[in-house]
Amino acid sequence: MRSHRTHFLRFLLQSEPGELAIANGLRAALALGVPMLIGQFTEQRQSGLFIALMAFSVNMTNIGGPYWIKATVMAAATLGIAVSAFVGTLVGGVPALAVVLTFLWGLGSGFASLYANGGANVGLVIGISFISTIAQSGDLNLALMRSLFCLIAGGWAMLLSLVMWPFTPYKPLRTAVAECFSAIANYIQAFPAKTTGTENILKIREALETARTALGTARLGQQARSWMDEQLLVLIEHGDCLLGSVIALIELLEVNLEYQQYRAVQRLVDDALAQLSLSLQAIAKVISGKAASIDFGNLHRIHEALKEQENLQRQAISGSETDYTTLVALTNLVLMLEKLLKQLQHTAEIAKSLETDSKIRNRDVEPILVVVEQQRSLLSLLQDNLTSDSAIFRHALRIGVTLALGVTIYSITKLPMGYWVTLTILLVLKPNFGATFQRFFQRVGGTIFGVVLAAVLAATITSKSVLEIIIVLTVFFGISLISINYGYAVVFLSIFVLLITDIAHPIGWQFSGLRVLNTLIGAGLAFGSHYLMWPNWERQHLPNQLATALQQCRNYFIDVMAVYQGTKERDTIIAQRRQTGLAIGNAQATFQGLLREPQVQIELVEPMMTLLAYMGRFINAVTVLAVHLEHFQGTQPLPELESFVRQIALLLEQLADAVQQEIAPPPLPDLDQTLQKIQPQLEALRTARIQELTVNQGHTPVRQAVIDYSILDIEIDEIVRRVTAMHSAIVRLSMLNTKAIA
The missing domain is CATH 1.20.58 (Methane Monooxygenase Hydroxylase; Chain G, domain 1)
Structure with a gap:
């Protein structure tokens, strides 16, 4: 029990690898702070605050990259929040219509992740702007004014992010x-x-x-x-x-x-x-x-x-x-x-x-490989995912339904500041259950801690100017910490949200309690919807990912050894090595996702780690053989090498089938016996070469044969050890799976 608690705390508090996103934090602070400052000087504090928040949102879509891509993504976000603010303001007073449109906006936000990070960020800020404005409905004039403010805010965020970019586009x-x-x-x-x-x-x-x-x-x-x-x-x-x-x-x-x-x-x-x-x-x-x-x-x-x-x-x-x-x-x-x-x-x-x-x-250069495959249209990509077999479709539907349910709950209960419920849903609900589970606790814990600090600051600091400085600082630290730990970032962003509210209407402990209550409701809805609606467990995907990685290991091994056997050229080896590396990387990422899921079976961790580690080491051994091919002169293949290659290839295929079906693999073949048949042939080559050296014979066919197979002599032993370790790990996995079923 203690180990489970320790694992859980480490899982919540651990920081992601990387550095503080200081530049992003500064840019977000400027995007927010300048409109607030202008609003204060012009005595239009509420308008300045709205523009500041929308500029902050558009700034979130700055994904980096070339100038024109950033401009396109941020422009799409600006138009999206302007439309969302207009529609949200008008329909907010009609609860039934608000629920329906919230579902559609949530669906669109989920589908936006089809278009990489840029699309996901745009979908997120459009969703945030819509669910924020339906909670504060108004007439046509207010809707138009908010849309205009959104365009101004987007223009300011784009100016801030893009004005210096053309000078360093690459x-x-x-x-x-x-x-x-x-x-x-x-x-x-x-x-x-x-x-x-x-x-x-x-x-x-x-x-x-x-x-x-x-x-x-x-x-x-x-x-x-x-x-x-x-x-x-x-x-x-x-x-x-x-x-x-x-x-x-x-x-x-x-x-x-x-x-x-x-x-x-x-x-x-x-x-x-x-x-x-x-x-x-x-x-x-x-x-x-x-x-x-x-x-x-x-x-x-x-x-x-x-x-x-x-x-x-x-x-x-x-x-x-x-x-x-x-x-x-x-x-x-x-x-x-x-x-x-x-x-x-x-x-x-x-x-x-x-x-x-x-x-x-600008000089002419020789043609090289095509960088990008022909891109499908945005519409066809969307059409391909309009099926329940698509994980993105299921996640989009999950977001839409949960947001609509959140609007229904706070509308019926007349919950003050109810849009915090839907905002929490949008930020906590992630495509896989492990990430949602982690976000649930980080969001709730960070919010409670941040709310307490914000209430203390609001009660002890009466100067609005000082509070505005603190607000800008909390934005800087909040955005800078997002890539390190979401929970830490939520602490600062919660202080930011409550202090902004305090500037307009003084807050108290009761108001802070509402913030915590709404966050708990929203996080609970997000967690529950993911648990009940097509839960995306990494545990279900990992066997397929491991099997794919093992199959790619087999393909890489066969391609390299085919050159040593004289049956294939080496022109496909680099591409296959890349595919193998990607497959192992995907399996590793899925395994990391598994570690974030609740009630992960601790006993499974060690054999999975062993399997992944030895897959990587197996690829290293094969890569040594692949790199050595540069010095390989096509010496006559060793007689028993074909049997060895056939045994290893079959074994890897059996391991892939076993891990996918979660069963025990067949017993190991007698690989040592095969090695014992190869070793005398290599020893004979070395002995012949030593005899040549005694009479000062230089470049001879025997010397070339020794060079050609010297690496092979070393690495086939390593390959056997590493596939044996993988076999042992899969046997242990199958035993644990059998025990779990029993």
């Missing part, structure tokens, strides 16, 4: 691409401290996909080719290739550091990792437009020193097979570092070229 894109290289640098830095893991690679993969999405979004609607866009795309692809090489390097070090010869060059290895990280950070700075010096001198010197150690080791061979095995391992390290150097140099050249003048930017 800054968000360049920052997104730079994050990819910073993430790879952080991954390398974490290795000496033994803190590298699947989560590090997932962060890099997420950064790469974020950059791809940002670039794709920027290209929508642009007919002309852009030199800058194409260079940024090339850098993203370079980042993907660098990720593969870095994974291979880290994997080699993890496997081979036990050898004495590796320990002898440990300092050089540590220096190489440090220089790789520094070089990547410098490249990231240049890509983002910051001044930085990219110097590979130290890395070149370290590479030469390692080559010298390799030559010394070669000369010291005394016919020992162990010595030759470690020599091959050291040779692979030198080759990998050399490859990384070439990749970094090429990447650095492209990064530096981003600062070239406009004449060069």
Whole structure:
């Protein structure tokens, strides 16, 4: 019981990774504060407050990205809140009509999430403006005036967010691409401290996909080719290739550091990792437009020193097979570092070229891969989701019904400030149950704490000017903290809401109690509706996500091994590696969502974590083999290799079926027996090569065969260990599932 309580508290109080959104907080404070200040000086405090709130809402739709995208999204939000304020003001006095239109507005708000973050934010602020104005109905003149104020507010928010943007239109894109290289640098830095893991690679993969999405979004609607866009795309692809090489390097070090010869060059290895990280950070700075010096001198010197150690080791061979095995391992390290150097140099050249003048930017360039697939129309996307099979449709319907129910309740009960009920519903109700469950407690807890603080401030501070300064500060801190922890943000935003109300009408503890009561009602309705209407449990989705990830692991393994077997070219490997990384990332995200759900079975957490971790490690081993293909010369395939590949591929398919059906997988095949058949063939190659070295024979077919299969010799053992660990995790999962059913 204690562990469940500890998990629950940690789940509520934990902060999301990231930094304070200080720029967003400042912009929100200005959007709100300036209209309030103008209203105070012109003695139009209520009008200034309304414009301030609407400007604050439009500012929330600033999703970043290129200038024209931000302008489009914020303009849509401005028009949307103007229409919502007009209609809401007129229908607020007709309860039955207000309920029907609230349902429709809620439905539209839910469907808006079809159009990515921009659409979701626009839908949210339009919904907020509608449910706020129906609670304060009026005549046609008031409706027109509110619509005009909304247009003014939107114009102010757009001016604030966009006026300086045309001078740096590519800054968000360049920052997104730079994050990819910073993430790879952080991954390398974490290795000496033994803190590298699947989560590090997932962060890099997420950064790469974020950059791809940002670039794709920027290209929508642009007919002309852009030199800058194409260079940024090339850098993203370079980042993907660098990720593969870095994974291979880290994997080699993890496997081979036990050898004495590796320990002898440990300092050089540590220096190489440090220089790789520094070089990547410098490249990231240049890509983002910051001044930085990219110097590979130290890395070149370290590479030469390692080559010298390799030559010394070669000369010291005394016919020992162990010595030759470690020599091959050291040779692979030198080759990998050399490859990384070439990749970094090429990447650095492209990064530096981003600062070239406009004449060069407009030059002709060779065609490259299409950045974005043909986009479907907005209408067809909506039509595709008008079905109960669509999670977005179900969520939109859930929002509409719950908002309509909230309006009905506060209309019938004559609940003062009833729109807080619907506002809470809109902010708490999320597409998956775990997130809604978390928002429920964060919203209620943050509101209660914030209301108490606001009541104390209102009772002790009589100066409206001081209160307005506090209001602006609470907006700044509230918006800055949203990305860190929603509950913390709610504390400040609750103070903001109550103090704004206090400026118009002094509040007391009774009024504060109403705020808490309305929040409890709204949060309860949101929680209940999600629990009763198509609850979206991550526990139900995770088996499919894990099965998909395992299938993609199988596809990646087969593609790589097909090249070693001489049955396929390697042109599809990078694309398949990306698909595999995305599948594992999706499974990881679903697993994180599962951890937010109530009554999660703690016993399931460890085997799921193990399965996800070893999937990532399995992919690392396969990536080493994929990267080594650059040095592969098509040596005759090993006779037993086909049996090994067939066994692993079948095993991964069986694991995917087992985890999807939540049953125990078949027993493990005798993989050790297969390895024992492969090992003598590899040993024979090494022995033959040692004999060649005794007579100073250089480049021979035997030498090439040893190079071709040296990595394979190491990684097939790692692959067996990692699929064995995955099999064991799925067996434990099946036992727990069986116990739960019983």
